[in-house]
Amino acid sequence: MAERFLITGVNGFVGRHLSHLLLERGAEVHGTAYAPEDDPLAGAGLEGVHLHSVDVRDQADVDRAVEASRPDGVFHLAGLAFVPDAQANPTLAFDINAIGTIRVLSAVHRVAPRARMISVSSAEVYGLVAADDLPVDETTALQPLSPYAASKAAADLAAFAWAEGVGVDVVRVRPFNHTGAGQRTVFVCPDFASQIARIERGDAEPILRVGDLEAVRDFSDVRDVVAAYAALYDKGRTGEAYNVCSGVGRQVRQILDELIALSGVAVEVVVDESKVRPRRVPTFVGSAAKLREHTGWRPRREWSETLREVLDDCRERVRGEG
Numbered sequence: 001m002a003e004r005f006l007i008t009g010v011n012g013f014v015g016r017h018l019s020h021l022l023l024e025r026g027a028e029v030h031g032t033a034y035a036p037e038d039d040p041l042a043g044a045g046l047e048g049v050h051l052h053s054v055d056v057r058d059q060a061d062v063d064r065a066v067e068a069s070r071p072d073g074v075f076h077l078a079g080l081a082f083v084p085d086a087q088a089n090p091t092l093a094f095d096i097n098a099i100g101t102i103r104v105l106s107a108v109h110r111v112a113p114r115a116r117m118i119s120v121s122s123a124e125v126y127g128l129v130a131a132d133d134l135p136v137d138e139t140t141a142l143q144p145l146s147p148y149a150a151s152k153a154a155a156d157l158a159a160f161a162w163a164e165g166v167g168v169d170v171v172r173v174r175p176f177n178h179t180g181a182g183q184r185t186v187f188v189c190p191d192f193a194s195q196i197a198r199i200e201r202g203d204a205e206p207i208l209r210v211g212d213l214e215a216v217r218d219f220s221d222v223r224d225v226v227a228a229y230a231a232l233y234d235k236g237r238t239g240e241a242y243n244v245c246s247g248v249g250r251q252v253r254q255i256l257d258e259l260i261a262l263s264g265v266a267v268e269v270v271v272d273e274s275k276v277r278p279r280r281v282p283t284f285v286g287s288a289a290k291l292r293e294h295t296g297w298r299p300r301r302e303w304s305e306t307l308r309e310v311l312d313d314c315r316e317r318v319r320g321e322g
Helices: 013-024 059-069 083-088 090-111 147-166 188-201 222-235 252-263 289-295 303-321
Strands: 004-008 028-033 049-053 073-076 116-120 169-175 207-210 216-218 241-244 249-251 268-271
Touching: 004 013, 004 059, 013 028, 013 222, 028 059, 049 059, 059 090, 073 090, 073 222, 083 090, 083 147, 090 116, 090 147, 116 147, 116 222, 147 169, 169 222, 188 207, 188 252, 188 303, 207 252, 222 241, 222 289, 241 289, 249 252, 252 303
Parallel strands: 004 028, 004 073, 028 049, 073 116, 116 169, 169 241, 207 268
Antiparallel strands: 216 249
């Protein structure tokens, strides 16, 4: 009998990639979306997924989705994912990211007590880490620097409490930066790529507006990230936290240069202060040693190909706009 999974936030960037992976495994996949079930945009690209309209701020909504899907496993991805959105409305960020996670944990405990839950937080929970303490591992203290990071830290701690104190089979995940086809252009790689695509088409002047190019971040391909989530469902340990990362630091300037080289366009680069975060973390690189040890996971995707696919995807989207 096929395994049944419920993915909250299935119509988001990561949820779509995870649904494709689980369907390839032969699973029955259910997913929640913050949109009406009959909205064609909500289900676009989610063929084979049983879609449920759910607002994670509504406990009854969450309960109904868990009851309808009767899952063996739950991947909790739904959340407010963009840091400036959380900065603008911290109360909403906590209601969705922290209390929303508690609602899902509670529903799993009451409605599907045998299910395993993967609760996805964020590496942002670590905050500012000294250079001597890099790479970041799971023993690093949580010192969130933004409302977004604080809401994710609260969700992470709630998952630990429900595992240790309530008995829910939940594994905590802290992903570092990741990108790929389909990511919103508010994030750095598709932001650069979409600007380049518009310049290529002649729709924009040859000026790239950027944020902090000196920052060093740990990027992964989204397909490697969802493979890690699936591996943690199979082999992760209840209550434990796991980083998902490449372990490779890439300067944002290097990523920009690679995308420009893939395109071949001549551009002027201009720093836009509105794209620069108020408190900067210069270098942030993680260790996935624990994930590798417990599951055998390894990243498989070549970074150059990931960037090429991001650029090609943005070109397609810009053509669609035209």
